[in-house]
Amino acid sequence: MALGEFELIDKYFTRPVRRAALGVGDDCALLVPAPGMQLAVSTDLLIEGRHFLSTVLPDRLGHKALAVNLSDLAACGARPLGFTLGLSLPQPDEAWLEGFARGLFALAERHGCELVGGDTTRGPLAISITVFGEVPAGQALLRSGARPGDDVYVSGTLGDARLALEMFRGAVSLPGEDFDRVRRAMELPEPRVALGQALRGIATAAVDVSDGFAGDLGHVLRRSGVGATLEAESLPRSAVLARQPPEWQRRCTLTGGDDYELVFTAPAARRDEVEAAAREAGVPVTRVGRIDVEPGLRVLGPEGRLLAADLHTFDHFKTP
Protein backbone atom coordinates (compact mmCIF):
# COMPACT_ATOMS: atom_id res chain seq x y z
CA MET A 1 0.00 0.00 0.00
CA ALA A 2 1.36 3.34 -0.99
CA LEU A 3 -0.99 5.96 0.27
CA GLY A 4 0.31 9.30 -0.95
CA GLU A 5 0.50 12.44 1.11
CA PHE A 6 -2.46 14.10 -0.55
CA GLU A 7 -4.70 11.05 -0.40
CA LEU A 8 -3.79 10.65 3.25
CA ILE A 9 -4.75 14.24 4.04
CA ASP A 10 -8.01 13.85 2.13
CA LYS A 11 -8.92 10.58 3.72
CA TYR A 12 -8.17 11.19 7.37
CA PHE A 13 -7.67 14.87 7.98
CA THR A 14 -10.12 16.83 5.84
CA ARG A 15 -13.23 17.86 7.70
CA PRO A 16 -15.71 20.53 6.71
CA VAL A 17 -14.66 23.92 8.03
CA ARG A 18 -17.18 25.67 10.24
CA ARG A 19 -15.64 28.64 11.96
CA ALA A 20 -12.44 29.27 10.01
CA ALA A 21 -12.88 31.21 6.78
CA LEU A 22 -10.74 28.67 4.91
CA GLY A 23 -9.41 25.32 6.07
CA VAL A 24 -7.17 22.43 4.93
CA GLY A 25 -6.18 22.46 1.26
CA ASP A 26 -4.97 25.94 0.38
CA ASP A 27 -1.55 27.46 1.15
CA CYS A 28 -2.85 28.97 4.38
CA ALA A 29 -5.87 28.68 6.62
CA LEU A 30 -7.70 31.92 7.33
CA LEU A 31 -8.94 32.70 10.83
CA VAL A 32 -11.04 35.66 11.90
CA PRO A 33 -11.01 36.36 15.65
CA ALA A 34 -14.19 38.12 16.80
CA PRO A 35 -13.91 41.88 17.49
CA GLY A 36 -12.27 42.64 20.85
CA MET A 37 -10.70 39.19 21.03
CA GLN A 38 -7.02 38.32 21.23
CA LEU A 39 -5.79 35.17 19.58
CA ALA A 40 -3.98 32.79 21.96
CA VAL A 41 -1.43 30.50 20.27
CA SER A 42 0.53 27.56 21.64
CA THR A 43 2.62 24.82 20.09
CA ASP A 44 3.93 21.41 21.20
CA LEU A 45 6.15 18.88 19.50
CA LEU A 46 5.73 15.26 20.61
CA ILE A 47 8.38 12.68 19.78
CA GLU A 48 7.98 8.90 20.04
CA GLY A 49 9.94 7.44 22.96
CA ARG A 50 10.30 10.86 24.54
CA HIS A 51 6.74 12.10 25.02
CA PHE A 52 4.86 8.88 24.44
CA LEU A 53 5.62 5.17 24.43
CA SER A 54 5.58 3.30 21.13
CA THR A 55 3.01 0.94 22.66
CA VAL A 56 0.35 3.61 23.14
CA LEU A 57 -2.90 2.99 21.26
CA PRO A 58 -3.19 5.38 18.31
CA ASP A 59 -6.57 6.81 19.39
CA ARG A 60 -5.13 7.65 22.80
CA LEU A 61 -2.13 9.28 21.17
CA GLY A 62 -4.43 11.36 18.96
CA HIS A 63 -6.29 12.47 22.06
CA LYS A 64 -3.18 13.30 24.04
CA ALA A 65 -1.40 15.18 21.25
CA LEU A 66 -4.25 17.67 21.13
CA ALA A 67 -4.99 17.56 24.88
CA VAL A 68 -1.55 18.86 25.87
CA ASN A 69 -2.06 21.83 23.54
CA LEU A 70 -5.62 22.53 24.70
CA SER A 71 -4.21 22.50 28.22
CA ASP A 72 -2.05 25.51 27.30
CA LEU A 73 -5.14 27.35 26.07
CA ALA A 74 -6.90 26.41 29.33
CA ALA A 75 -4.03 27.91 31.34
CA CYS A 76 -4.59 31.19 29.47
CA GLY A 77 -8.36 31.12 29.91
CA ALA A 78 -8.82 30.94 26.14
CA ARG A 79 -11.66 29.31 24.23
CA PRO A 80 -10.34 26.85 21.60
CA LEU A 81 -10.90 27.75 17.94
CA GLY A 82 -8.67 25.60 15.76
CA PHE A 83 -5.37 23.80 15.30
CA THR A 84 -2.79 22.80 12.74
CA LEU A 85 -1.26 19.32 12.64
CA GLY A 86 2.23 18.37 11.48
CA LEU A 87 2.60 14.60 11.33
CA SER A 88 5.75 12.63 10.55
CA LEU A 89 5.17 8.89 10.15
CA PRO A 90 7.54 5.99 9.37
CA GLN A 91 4.92 4.65 6.94
CA PRO A 92 1.30 5.44 6.15
CA ASP A 93 -0.39 2.71 8.21
CA GLU A 94 -4.13 3.06 7.63
CA ALA A 95 -5.24 1.29 10.81
CA TRP A 96 -2.95 3.55 12.84
CA LEU A 97 -4.13 6.69 11.03
CA GLU A 98 -7.77 5.77 11.46
CA GLY A 99 -7.30 5.33 15.23
CA PHE A 100 -5.18 8.45 15.59
CA ALA A 101 -7.71 10.59 13.69
CA ARG A 102 -10.59 9.14 15.75
CA GLY A 103 -9.00 10.07 19.09
CA LEU A 104 -7.85 13.45 17.81
CA PHE A 105 -11.18 14.53 16.34
CA ALA A 106 -13.27 13.20 19.24
CA LEU A 107 -11.47 15.59 21.60
CA ALA A 108 -11.38 18.39 19.02
CA GLU A 109 -15.13 18.21 18.50
CA ARG A 110 -15.88 18.21 22.22
CA HIS A 111 -14.03 21.53 22.42
CA GLY A 112 -15.23 23.04 19.13
CA CYS A 113 -11.62 23.14 17.92
CA GLU A 114 -11.28 22.52 14.19
CA LEU A 115 -8.32 21.31 12.15
CA VAL A 116 -7.43 24.19 9.82
CA GLY A 117 -4.18 23.07 8.22
CA GLY A 118 -1.31 20.66 8.35
CA ASP A 119 1.63 18.89 6.87
CA THR A 120 2.36 15.17 6.63
CA THR A 121 5.66 13.56 5.82
CA ARG A 122 7.52 10.32 6.12
CA GLY A 123 10.02 10.20 8.98
CA PRO A 124 10.35 9.26 12.65
CA LEU A 125 7.01 9.32 14.45
CA ALA A 126 6.52 12.93 15.55
CA ILE A 127 3.45 15.06 16.07
CA SER A 128 3.48 18.83 16.01
CA ILE A 129 0.31 20.69 16.90
CA THR A 130 -0.27 24.43 17.11
CA VAL A 131 -3.58 25.48 18.68
CA PHE A 132 -5.46 28.75 18.43
CA GLY A 133 -7.99 30.09 20.88
CA GLU A 134 -9.61 33.39 21.63
CA VAL A 135 -9.75 35.39 24.81
CA PRO A 136 -11.25 38.84 25.45
CA ALA A 137 -8.49 41.47 25.12
CA GLY A 138 -6.67 41.95 28.41
CA GLN A 139 -8.36 39.01 30.17
CA ALA A 140 -5.87 36.20 29.45
CA LEU A 141 -4.57 34.41 32.55
CA LEU A 142 -0.82 35.02 32.67
CA ARG A 143 1.97 33.54 34.74
CA SER A 144 2.99 36.95 36.03
CA GLY A 145 0.03 38.06 38.14
CA ALA A 146 0.45 36.22 41.49
CA ARG A 147 0.57 38.56 44.53
CA PRO A 148 1.64 37.94 48.16
CA GLY A 149 -1.35 36.76 50.18
CA ASP A 150 -2.97 34.99 47.20
CA ASP A 151 -4.07 31.40 47.66
CA VAL A 152 -2.49 28.68 45.51
CA TYR A 153 -4.89 26.12 43.99
CA VAL A 154 -4.58 23.03 41.86
CA SER A 155 -7.35 21.29 39.90
CA GLY A 156 -8.10 17.55 39.94
CA THR A 157 -5.35 15.31 41.29
CA LEU A 158 -1.61 15.13 40.69
CA GLY A 159 0.84 12.30 40.14
CA ASP A 160 -1.10 9.47 38.49
CA ALA A 161 0.56 9.94 35.09
CA ARG A 162 3.98 9.68 36.71
CA LEU A 163 2.95 6.62 38.67
CA ALA A 164 1.86 4.97 35.40
CA LEU A 165 5.18 5.86 33.79
CA GLU A 166 7.08 4.30 36.72
CA MET A 167 4.97 1.17 36.30
CA PHE A 168 5.98 1.01 32.61
CA ARG A 169 9.58 1.51 33.71
CA GLY A 170 9.24 -1.35 36.17
CA ALA A 171 10.01 0.84 39.21
CA VAL A 172 6.65 0.20 40.87
CA SER A 173 4.10 -2.56 40.67
CA LEU A 174 0.32 -2.05 40.70
CA PRO A 175 -2.74 -4.32 40.57
CA GLY A 176 -4.32 -4.42 37.08
CA GLU A 177 -7.29 -2.19 37.88
CA ASP A 178 -5.10 0.46 39.53
CA PHE A 179 -2.72 0.37 36.58
CA ASP A 180 -5.59 0.86 34.11
CA ARG A 181 -6.72 3.89 36.10
CA VAL A 182 -3.34 5.66 36.25
CA ARG A 183 -2.59 4.66 32.68
CA ARG A 184 -5.75 6.50 31.60
CA ALA A 185 -4.46 9.57 33.49
CA MET A 186 -1.21 9.33 31.51
CA GLU A 187 -2.72 8.57 28.10
CA LEU A 188 -6.06 10.40 28.21
CA PRO A 189 -5.50 13.63 30.15
CA GLU A 190 -8.53 15.94 30.24
CA PRO A 191 -7.53 19.54 29.48
CA ARG A 192 -9.21 21.94 31.95
CA VAL A 193 -10.60 24.19 29.25
CA ALA A 194 -13.89 25.10 30.98
CA LEU A 195 -12.13 25.80 34.28
CA GLY A 196 -9.61 28.13 32.63
CA GLN A 197 -12.39 30.20 31.09
CA ALA A 198 -14.41 30.23 34.33
CA LEU A 199 -11.35 31.59 36.19
CA ARG A 200 -11.01 34.68 33.97
CA GLY A 201 -11.30 37.76 36.13
CA ILE A 202 -10.84 35.69 39.32
CA ALA A 203 -7.44 33.98 39.12
CA THR A 204 -4.39 36.27 39.26
CA ALA A 205 -2.05 33.78 37.56
CA ALA A 206 -2.27 30.29 36.05
CA VAL A 207 -0.12 27.60 34.46
CA ASP A 208 -0.81 24.04 33.42
CA VAL A 209 1.16 21.18 34.96
CA SER A 210 3.15 19.57 32.18
CA ASP A 211 6.69 19.38 33.59
CA GLY A 212 5.70 18.82 37.23
CA PHE A 213 3.80 20.80 39.87
CA ALA A 214 6.84 22.33 41.60
CA GLY A 215 8.59 23.31 38.39
CA ASP A 216 5.48 24.76 36.76
CA LEU A 217 4.48 26.68 39.89
CA GLY A 218 8.10 27.87 39.88
CA HIS A 219 7.47 29.58 36.51
CA VAL A 220 4.57 31.51 38.06
CA LEU A 221 6.67 32.49 41.09
CA ARG A 222 9.60 33.73 39.02
CA ARG A 223 7.45 35.62 36.52
CA SER A 224 5.42 37.17 39.35
CA GLY A 225 8.47 37.99 41.51
CA VAL A 226 7.06 36.18 44.54
CA GLY A 227 7.46 32.91 46.49
CA ALA A 228 5.08 30.33 47.94
CA THR A 229 4.67 28.04 50.91
CA LEU A 230 2.65 24.85 50.87
CA GLU A 231 2.30 21.53 52.68
CA ALA A 232 3.19 18.44 50.68
CA GLU A 233 0.28 16.57 52.27
CA SER A 234 -2.23 19.09 50.93
CA LEU A 235 -1.53 18.20 47.29
CA PRO A 236 -4.56 16.29 45.92
CA ARG A 237 -3.95 12.69 44.82
CA SER A 238 -6.01 9.76 43.68
CA ALA A 239 -6.93 6.81 45.87
CA VAL A 240 -4.49 4.70 43.83
CA LEU A 241 -1.56 7.02 44.51
CA ALA A 242 -2.60 7.41 48.16
CA ARG A 243 -1.95 3.66 48.57
CA GLN A 244 1.71 4.00 47.51
CA PRO A 245 4.65 4.58 49.89
CA PRO A 246 4.89 8.21 51.16
CA GLU A 247 8.06 9.02 49.18
CA TRP A 248 6.41 7.90 45.95
CA GLN A 249 3.36 10.01 46.73
CA ARG A 250 5.55 13.03 47.34
CA ARG A 251 7.66 12.52 44.22
CA CYS A 252 4.66 11.93 41.95
CA THR A 253 2.57 14.86 43.19
CA LEU A 254 5.41 17.40 43.46
CA THR A 255 7.55 16.61 40.45
CA GLY A 256 5.63 13.97 38.46
CA GLY A 257 4.64 15.92 35.41
CA ASP A 258 2.27 15.13 32.53
CA ASP A 259 -0.71 16.00 34.77
CA TYR A 260 -2.34 18.73 32.65
CA GLU A 261 -4.08 20.12 35.71
CA LEU A 262 -4.23 23.88 36.29
CA VAL A 263 -2.21 25.50 39.07
CA PHE A 264 -3.51 28.99 39.75
CA THR A 265 -3.52 31.77 42.29
CA ALA A 266 -6.41 33.96 43.49
CA PRO A 267 -6.91 36.54 46.24
CA ALA A 268 -8.02 35.02 49.56
CA ALA A 269 -11.07 37.34 49.45
CA ARG A 270 -12.33 35.52 46.35
CA ARG A 271 -12.51 31.96 47.66
CA ASP A 272 -16.27 31.78 47.06
CA GLU A 273 -15.82 32.82 43.45
CA VAL A 274 -13.11 30.22 42.92
CA GLU A 275 -15.43 27.56 44.33
CA ALA A 276 -18.25 28.75 42.09
CA ALA A 277 -16.00 28.67 39.00
CA ALA A 278 -14.89 25.13 39.84
CA ARG A 279 -18.51 24.00 40.26
CA GLU A 280 -19.49 25.68 37.00
CA ALA A 281 -16.64 23.87 35.21
CA GLY A 282 -17.39 20.57 36.97
CA VAL A 283 -13.75 20.22 38.11
CA PRO A 284 -12.67 19.91 41.76
CA VAL A 285 -10.03 22.38 42.92
CA THR A 286 -7.93 22.19 46.09
CA ARG A 287 -6.34 25.08 47.97
CA VAL A 288 -2.77 23.94 48.63
CA GLY A 289 -0.81 26.97 49.86
CA ARG A 290 -0.25 30.69 49.76
CA ILE A 291 1.91 33.21 47.93
CA ASP A 292 4.66 34.95 49.97
CA VAL A 293 6.87 37.98 49.45
CA GLU A 294 10.03 35.88 49.87
CA PRO A 295 11.08 34.29 46.54
CA GLY A 296 11.33 30.50 46.19
CA LEU A 297 9.08 27.57 46.90
CA ARG A 298 8.87 26.22 50.46
CA VAL A 299 7.35 22.76 50.70
CA LEU A 300 6.57 21.68 54.26
CA GLY A 301 6.43 18.04 55.33
CA PRO A 302 4.82 16.53 58.43
CA GLU A 303 5.13 18.75 61.56
CA GLY A 304 5.94 21.77 59.40
CA ARG A 305 9.49 20.58 58.59
CA LEU A 306 10.98 22.10 55.42
CA LEU A 307 11.51 19.33 52.90
CA ALA A 308 14.77 19.19 50.99
CA ALA A 309 13.03 17.45 48.11
CA ASP A 310 14.46 17.71 44.65
CA LEU A 311 12.06 20.19 43.13
CA HIS A 312 13.81 20.65 39.83
CA THR A 313 11.40 20.62 37.00
CA PHE A 314 11.48 17.84 34.48
CA ASP A 315 13.79 19.11 31.79
CA HIS A 316 13.85 17.33 28.45
CA PHE A 317 17.54 17.98 27.86
CA LYS A 318 18.75 17.13 31.35
CA THR A 319 17.08 13.82 32.04
CA PRO A 320 18.87 10.74 30.69
Added chain:
Amino acid sequence: MALGEFELIDKYFTRPVRRAALGVGDDCALLVPAPGMQLAVSTDLLIEGRHFLSTVLPDRLGHKALAVNLSDLAACGARPLGFTLGLSLPQPDEAWLEGFARGLFALAERHGCELVGGDTTRGPLAISITVFGEVPAGQALLRSGARPGDDVYVSGTLGDARLALEMFRGAVSLPGEDFDRVRRAMELPEPRVALGQALRGIATAAVDVSDGFAGDLGHVLRRSGVGATLEAESLPRSAVLARQPPEWQRRCTLTGGDDYELVFTAPAARRDEVEAAAREAGVPVTRVGRIDVEPGLRVLGPEGRLLAADLHTFDHFKTP
Protein backbone atom coordinates in the same frame (compact mmCIF):
# COMPACT_ATOMS: atom_id res chain seq x y z
CA MET B 1 27.59 20.38 28.47
CA ALA B 2 24.04 19.94 29.59
CA LEU B 3 22.11 22.94 28.48
CA GLY B 4 18.55 22.55 29.76
CA GLU B 5 15.43 23.25 27.78
CA PHE B 6 14.62 26.49 29.56
CA GLU B 7 18.17 27.85 29.38
CA LEU B 8 18.24 26.97 25.68
CA ILE B 9 15.01 28.86 25.02
CA ASP B 10 16.29 31.83 27.00
CA LYS B 11 19.65 31.90 25.34
CA TYR B 12 18.79 31.44 21.68
CA PHE B 13 15.09 31.94 21.17
CA THR B 14 13.91 34.75 23.42
CA ARG B 15 13.68 38.08 21.67
CA PRO B 16 11.79 41.15 22.78
CA VAL B 17 8.20 41.06 21.56
CA ARG B 18 7.12 44.02 19.45
CA ARG B 19 3.82 43.37 17.78
CA ALA B 20 2.41 40.39 19.66
CA ALA B 21 0.71 41.25 22.96
CA LEU B 22 2.66 38.45 24.70
CA GLY B 23 5.51 36.30 23.41
CA VAL B 24 7.73 33.36 24.41
CA GLY B 25 7.54 32.34 28.07
CA ASP B 26 3.87 32.05 29.01
CA ASP B 27 1.50 29.17 28.22
CA CYS B 28 0.31 30.91 25.07
CA ALA B 29 1.34 33.81 22.89
CA LEU B 30 -1.32 36.45 22.30
CA LEU B 31 -1.83 37.94 18.86
CA VAL B 32 -4.14 40.79 17.91
CA PRO B 33 -4.89 41.05 14.18
CA ALA B 34 -5.79 44.60 13.14
CA PRO B 35 -9.49 45.33 12.55
CA GLY B 36 -10.72 44.07 9.18
CA MET B 37 -7.82 41.65 8.86
CA GLN B 38 -7.97 37.88 8.58
CA LEU B 39 -5.22 35.81 10.10
CA ALA B 40 -3.46 33.51 7.62
CA VAL B 41 -1.88 30.40 9.18
CA SER B 42 0.40 27.78 7.69
CA THR B 43 2.52 24.99 9.10
CA ASP B 44 5.43 22.87 7.87
CA LEU B 45 7.32 20.00 9.44
CA LEU B 46 10.92 19.49 8.23
CA ILE B 47 12.71 16.22 8.93
CA GLU B 48 16.44 15.63 8.57
CA GLY B 49 17.27 13.46 5.57
CA ARG B 50 13.84 14.03 4.08
CA HIS B 51 13.59 17.82 3.70
CA PHE B 52 17.21 18.76 4.23
CA LEU B 53 20.59 17.06 4.14
CA SER B 54 22.46 16.51 7.38
CA THR B 55 25.39 18.41 5.86
CA VAL B 56 23.51 21.70 5.51
CA LEU B 57 25.00 24.61 7.45
CA PRO B 58 22.84 25.42 10.48
CA ASP B 59 22.33 29.09 9.53
CA ARG B 60 21.07 28.04 6.11
CA LEU B 61 18.76 25.51 7.71
CA GLY B 62 17.40 28.21 10.03
CA HIS B 63 16.76 30.40 7.00
CA LYS B 64 15.10 27.67 4.96
CA ALA B 65 12.87 26.37 7.77
CA LEU B 66 11.23 29.78 8.03
CA ALA B 67 11.45 30.56 4.30
CA VAL B 68 9.27 27.62 3.27
CA ASN B 69 6.59 28.83 5.68
CA LEU B 70 6.84 32.48 4.63
CA SER B 71 6.41 31.22 1.08
CA ASP B 72 2.95 29.89 2.03
CA LEU B 73 2.03 33.32 3.38
CA ALA B 74 3.32 34.86 0.15
CA ALA B 75 1.08 32.55 -1.88
CA CYS B 76 -1.91 33.90 0.09
CA GLY B 77 -0.84 37.53 -0.28
CA ALA B 78 -0.48 37.82 3.49
CA ARG B 79 1.88 40.07 5.44
CA PRO B 80 3.97 38.07 7.96
CA LEU B 81 3.34 38.75 11.66
CA GLY B 82 4.86 35.95 13.73
CA PHE B 83 5.72 32.29 14.04
CA THR B 84 6.06 29.46 16.52
CA LEU B 85 9.02 27.07 16.47
CA GLY B 86 9.03 23.42 17.52
CA LEU B 87 12.58 22.07 17.55
CA SER B 88 13.66 18.49 18.21
CA LEU B 89 17.43 18.03 18.52
CA PRO B 90 19.61 14.97 19.15
CA GLN B 91 21.63 17.07 21.61
CA PRO B 92 21.85 20.75 22.52
CA ASP B 93 24.89 21.72 20.43
CA GLU B 94 25.56 25.39 21.11
CA ALA B 95 27.48 26.09 17.90
CA TRP B 96 24.66 24.55 15.89
CA LEU B 97 21.99 26.47 17.81
CA GLU B 98 23.84 29.73 17.44
CA GLY B 99 24.04 29.28 13.66
CA PHE B 100 20.46 28.07 13.33
CA ALA B 101 19.12 31.01 15.34
CA ARG B 102 21.23 33.47 13.32
CA GLY B 103 19.84 32.29 9.97
CA LEU B 104 16.31 32.03 11.31
CA PHE B 105 16.18 35.48 12.88
CA ALA B 106 17.96 37.23 9.99
CA LEU B 107 15.13 36.19 7.67
CA ALA B 108 12.46 36.77 10.33
CA GLU B 109 13.63 40.32 10.94
CA ARG B 110 13.75 41.15 7.24
CA HIS B 111 10.06 40.26 7.08
CA GLY B 112 8.97 41.72 10.43
CA CYS B 113 7.96 38.23 11.55
CA GLU B 114 8.55 37.63 15.27
CA LEU B 115 8.99 34.39 17.19
CA VAL B 116 6.02 34.23 19.59
CA GLY B 117 6.28 30.75 21.07
CA GLY B 118 7.83 27.36 20.80
CA ASP B 119 8.79 24.02 22.16
CA THR B 120 12.19 22.31 22.27
CA THR B 121 12.87 18.68 22.95
CA ARG B 122 15.51 16.02 22.52
CA GLY B 123 14.90 13.68 19.60
CA PRO B 124 15.63 13.21 15.91
CA LEU B 125 16.43 16.52 14.19
CA ALA B 126 13.05 17.96 13.20
CA ILE B 127 11.80 21.50 12.81
CA SER B 128 8.16 22.47 12.98
CA ILE B 129 7.19 26.04 12.22
CA THR B 130 3.73 27.59 12.14
CA VAL B 131 3.57 31.11 10.68
CA PHE B 132 0.92 33.78 11.06
CA GLY B 133 0.24 36.62 8.72
CA GLU B 134 -2.53 39.08 8.09
CA VAL B 135 -4.49 39.84 4.97
CA PRO B 136 -7.44 42.21 4.47
CA ALA B 137 -10.69 40.25 4.81
CA GLY B 138 -11.72 38.72 1.48
CA GLN B 139 -8.45 39.60 -0.31
CA ALA B 140 -6.39 36.45 0.29
CA LEU B 141 -5.08 34.82 -2.90
CA LEU B 142 -6.66 31.36 -3.08
CA ARG B 143 -6.01 28.34 -5.27
CA SER B 144 -9.61 28.28 -6.47
CA GLY B 145 -9.94 31.49 -8.48
CA ALA B 146 -8.32 30.71 -11.88
CA ARG B 147 -10.68 31.30 -14.87
CA PRO B 148 -10.45 30.23 -18.53
CA GLY B 149 -8.55 32.84 -20.50
CA ASP B 150 -6.36 33.85 -17.54
CA ASP B 151 -2.62 33.99 -18.08
CA VAL B 152 -0.36 31.69 -16.03
CA TYR B 153 2.77 33.29 -14.54
CA VAL B 154 5.73 32.11 -12.51
CA SER B 155 8.16 34.26 -10.53
CA GLY B 156 11.97 33.99 -10.66
CA THR B 157 13.39 30.80 -12.14
CA LEU B 158 12.58 27.13 -11.63
CA GLY B 159 14.69 24.02 -11.23
CA ASP B 160 17.96 25.10 -9.60
CA ALA B 161 17.13 23.52 -6.24
CA ARG B 162 16.46 20.20 -7.93
CA LEU B 163 19.66 20.45 -9.95
CA ALA B 164 21.59 20.96 -6.71
CA LEU B 165 19.89 17.95 -5.15
CA GLU B 166 20.84 15.81 -8.16
CA MET B 167 24.43 17.01 -7.78
CA PHE B 168 24.39 15.90 -4.13
CA ARG B 169 22.95 12.58 -5.29
CA GLY B 170 25.75 12.22 -7.83
CA ALA B 171 23.39 12.15 -10.82
CA VAL B 172 24.86 15.27 -12.42
CA SER B 173 28.18 17.01 -12.23
CA LEU B 174 28.68 20.80 -12.15
CA PRO B 175 31.67 23.15 -12.02
CA GLY B 176 32.25 24.53 -8.50
CA GLU B 177 30.86 28.00 -9.17
CA ASP B 178 27.70 26.65 -10.80
CA PHE B 179 27.22 24.23 -7.92
CA ASP B 180 27.54 27.04 -5.37
CA ARG B 181 24.87 28.98 -7.22
CA VAL B 182 22.28 26.19 -7.43
CA ARG B 183 23.11 25.10 -3.91
CA ARG B 184 22.18 28.58 -2.72
CA ALA B 185 18.85 28.21 -4.53
CA MET B 186 18.26 24.96 -2.65
CA GLU B 187 19.46 26.10 0.76
CA LEU B 188 18.56 29.80 0.80
CA PRO B 189 15.26 30.19 -1.05
CA GLU B 190 13.83 33.70 -1.01
CA PRO B 191 10.11 33.68 -0.17
CA ARG B 192 8.17 35.99 -2.54
CA VAL B 193 6.43 37.83 0.26
CA ALA B 194 6.39 41.30 -1.36
CA LEU B 195 5.19 39.89 -4.68
CA GLY B 196 2.31 38.02 -3.03
CA GLN B 197 1.08 41.20 -1.36
CA ALA B 198 1.52 43.25 -4.56
CA LEU B 199 -0.65 40.73 -6.45
CA ARG B 200 -3.67 41.13 -4.14
CA GLY B 201 -6.62 42.28 -6.21
CA ILE B 202 -4.80 41.40 -9.47
CA ALA B 203 -4.04 37.65 -9.40
CA THR B 204 -7.06 35.33 -9.55
CA ALA B 205 -5.23 32.35 -7.97
CA ALA B 206 -1.77 31.60 -6.57
CA VAL B 207 0.27 28.77 -5.11
CA ASP B 208 3.92 28.47 -4.14
CA VAL B 209 6.13 25.88 -5.81
CA SER B 210 7.22 23.46 -3.11
CA ASP B 211 6.45 20.03 -4.59
CA GLY B 212 7.16 20.93 -8.23
CA PHE B 213 5.70 23.38 -10.77
CA ALA B 214 3.40 20.90 -12.54
CA GLY B 215 2.05 19.37 -9.34
CA ASP B 216 1.51 22.69 -7.61
CA LEU B 217 -0.15 24.27 -10.66
CA GLY B 218 -2.26 21.09 -10.69
CA HIS B 219 -3.67 22.05 -7.26
CA VAL B 220 -4.79 25.39 -8.69
CA LEU B 221 -6.35 23.71 -11.74
CA ARG B 222 -8.28 21.15 -9.71
CA ARG B 223 -9.49 23.65 -7.11
CA SER B 224 -10.51 26.09 -9.85
CA GLY B 225 -12.15 23.43 -12.05
CA VAL B 226 -10.09 24.42 -15.10
CA GLY B 227 -7.09 23.23 -17.15
CA ALA B 228 -4.00 24.89 -18.59
CA THR B 229 -1.73 24.77 -21.62
CA LEU B 230 1.88 25.88 -21.62
CA GLU B 231 5.13 25.43 -23.50
CA ALA B 232 7.92 23.70 -21.63
CA GLU B 233 10.46 26.06 -23.20
CA SER B 234 8.72 29.09 -21.73
CA LEU B 235 9.48 28.07 -18.13
CA PRO B 236 12.12 30.45 -16.74
CA ARG B 237 15.46 28.89 -15.76
CA SER B 238 18.87 30.06 -14.64
CA ALA B 239 21.93 30.25 -16.88
CA VAL B 240 23.35 27.28 -14.98
CA LEU B 241 20.34 25.09 -15.66
CA ALA B 242 20.16 26.31 -19.27
CA ARG B 243 23.61 24.72 -19.81
CA GLN B 244 22.32 21.25 -18.84
CA PRO B 245 20.94 18.63 -21.29
CA PRO B 246 17.36 19.39 -22.44
CA GLU B 247 15.77 16.49 -20.54
CA TRP B 248 17.35 17.68 -17.28
CA GLN B 249 16.11 21.19 -17.93
CA ARG B 250 12.60 19.90 -18.49
CA ARG B 251 12.61 17.63 -15.45
CA CYS B 252 14.01 20.29 -13.12
CA THR B 253 11.69 23.11 -14.22
CA LEU B 254 8.50 21.05 -14.49
CA THR B 255 8.76 18.68 -11.56
CA GLY B 256 11.85 19.77 -9.63
CA GLY B 257 10.28 21.17 -6.48
CA ASP B 258 11.72 23.14 -3.56
CA ASP B 259 11.63 26.32 -5.71
CA TYR B 260 9.45 28.55 -3.49
CA GLU B 261 8.51 30.68 -6.46
CA LEU B 262 4.92 31.83 -6.94
CA VAL B 263 2.76 30.39 -9.71
CA PHE B 264 -0.27 32.59 -10.26
CA THR B 265 -3.01 33.40 -12.73
CA ALA B 266 -4.38 36.78 -13.78
CA PRO B 267 -6.81 38.03 -16.43
CA ALA B 268 -5.12 38.80 -19.76
CA ALA B 269 -6.57 42.34 -19.52
CA ARG B 270 -4.41 43.02 -16.47
CA ARG B 271 -0.94 42.29 -17.86
CA ASP B 272 0.22 45.84 -17.16
CA GLU B 273 -0.83 45.58 -13.55
CA VAL B 274 0.99 42.25 -13.17
CA GLU B 275 4.14 43.84 -14.60
CA ALA B 276 3.80 46.81 -12.25
CA ALA B 277 3.33 44.53 -9.23
CA ALA B 278 6.44 42.56 -10.20
CA ARG B 279 8.47 45.77 -10.56
CA GLU B 280 7.19 47.03 -7.21
CA ALA B 281 8.23 43.77 -5.55
CA GLY B 282 11.56 43.67 -7.40
CA VAL B 283 10.92 40.12 -8.63
CA PRO B 284 10.84 39.11 -12.31
CA VAL B 285 7.75 37.24 -13.47
CA THR B 286 7.32 35.25 -16.69
CA ARG B 287 4.08 34.54 -18.52
CA VAL B 288 4.22 30.81 -19.28
CA GLY B 289 0.76 29.75 -20.47
CA ARG B 290 -3.00 30.18 -20.27
CA ILE B 291 -5.95 28.70 -18.42
CA ASP B 292 -8.38 26.57 -20.48
CA VAL B 293 -11.88 25.23 -19.93
CA GLU B 294 -10.70 21.64 -20.48
CA PRO B 295 -9.37 20.09 -17.23
CA GLY B 296 -5.75 18.85 -17.02
CA LEU B 297 -2.35 20.28 -17.75
CA ARG B 298 -1.07 20.23 -21.34
CA VAL B 299 2.67 20.81 -21.65
CA LEU B 300 3.84 21.39 -25.20
CA GLY B 301 7.35 20.63 -26.40
CA PRO B 302 9.20 21.90 -29.46
CA GLU B 303 6.90 22.31 -32.51
CA GLY B 304 3.82 22.22 -30.29
CA ARG B 305 4.06 18.45 -29.65
CA LEU B 306 2.25 17.30 -26.47
CA LEU B 307 4.86 15.96 -24.06
CA ALA B 308 4.21 12.70 -22.25
CA ALA B 309 6.37 13.84 -19.37
CA ASP B 310 5.84 12.42 -15.92
CA LEU B 311 4.10 15.34 -14.28
CA HIS B 312 3.24 13.67 -11.02
CA THR B 313 3.93 15.92 -8.11
CA PHE B 314 6.65 15.06 -5.67
CA ASP B 315 4.82 13.08 -3.01
CA HIS B 316 6.58 12.45 0.31
CA PHE B 317 5.02 9.05 0.81
CA LYS B 318 5.47 7.77 -2.73
CA THR B 319 9.10 8.52 -3.44
CA PRO B 320 11.60 5.95 -2.17
